[in-house]
Amino acid sequence: MSGRRVSGMQAWVLQRITAVYLALYITYMVGFFIFTPPTSHDDWQLWIAQPHASMAILLFFGSILFHAWVGIRNILLDYIRPFGPRLTLLILVGLGLIACGAWSLEVVMSARIA
């Protein structure tokens, strides 16, 4: 049954799990910027070169993209009724989010190498 449909519970669970991570990570980052903010470009580079920092920020980008996907999908399912425009918008949003993910991956990886 659920194979034929857009997911219901999976999307809901995914949105909640990512919300928890986003809340924790944003709280941590606010503390980070208040107490030990990087002051120079070299500081930033050193910080992002640490595996746990780059993993955590990539997980943050991943979480925010999945979270946004479920949220925007919900809005489109509510407000865009005709099949054509709905599918077009879903594809555009999906591609846009994938592009954002690829871009953030590229930024973080290139910062680590440089």
Next chain:
Amino acid sequence: MRFKIHRYNPDVDEKPYMQDFVLEHVKPGMMLREALIDLKNQDETLSFRHSCGEGVCGSDGMNINGLNGLACITPIETLTEPVEIRPFPGVPIIRDLVVDMSGFYKQYHSVKPFLIRYDPEPEVENLQSPEERDKLDGLYECILCGCCSTSCPSFWWNPDKFPGPAALLQSWRFLADSRDQAMEERLDGLDGPYKLFRCHTIMNCAYVCPKGLNPTKAIGHIKALMLKHSV
């Protein structure tokens, strides 16, 4: 006391309009239903549903100053003037304040609001412990007036697919019943993006329920139960 009441007779009117009424004799403790009956004596073409007059039958649900409620248990002294009375939002209007509730009932039927048992019929009653019975409090009292579902944006946008708070409250009423044996089917029927998970916890339903019930809480229980049975 001044009223503005939604009027629409599809045989005569091109589009709906608001008609002004003045109620001369406001009696102490008067409920809106009695006021509407007096106003109907002024203009007999005014149509609205009502029956028991004490918040039990659920017939006179309407939108009162922007909030869904039952006219028979709404004291008019609590209302600011002019009192704007409209039909339930988001459902087809038959005439004036009378709406077509068949979509609402269809969704109610879709959750199978009755006990389903696969065991052979017992010789005596299906017994429950007092604790098991307590779980049905806050669920069985629903009178199906429709105040909650017609105040729910998710129900407005998808009345054909989303069961709505009233139907989901009843779904939980039978999921929570120790005598029911159809939990898996009930849960399967509620998965997918348009059923249980079209509820975005807006909570208009709990806010307007004239019986003080909380469909949002019931929906939360169903979500937790579904999660428990999926991992």
